[in-house]
Amino acid sequence: MATPEAKIKLKVDKALKQLKLWFFSPQAGPFGRAGIPDRILCVNGHFVGIECKADRSKKPTRLQVDCMRKIESAGGKCFVVCDDETLEEAMEYIKEAMKCL
Numbered sequence: 001m002a003t004p005e006a007k008i009k010l011k012v013d014k015a016l017k018q019l020k021l022w023f024f025s026p027q028a029g030p031f032g033r034a035g036i037p038d039r040i041l042c043v044n045g046h047f048v049g050i051e052c053k054a055d056r057s058k059k060p061t062r063l064q065v066d067c068m069r070k071i072e073s074a075g076g077k078c079f080v081v082c083d084d085e086t087l088e089e090a091m092e093y094i095k096e097a098m099k100c101l
Helices: 004-018 062-073 084-099
Strands: 022-024 039-043 046-052 077-081
Touching (some): 004 039, 004 046, 004 077, 004 084, 039 084, 046 062, 046 084, 062 077, 077 084
Parallel strands (some): 046 077
């Protein structure tokens, strides 16, 4: 049975696939880099990171927050997705970025 966070990741993946976007899931564990968002995507040149959490009570770690700040200071955009509402916020940004060229 999927964990609550895995269910959020599946929803994110489904939404991204429906839009036919390029994205990937960075390596986790000892061979990965700590703090990197769960999903990395590029939308018409816009770098987007999505960190998935099981629910609103779960917060990004200090390393995750630091990484998201660095991404945003470099011109990218990051989201924490934990439910349908936060997924919709991320998808609204992504859909707008898809219109840009």
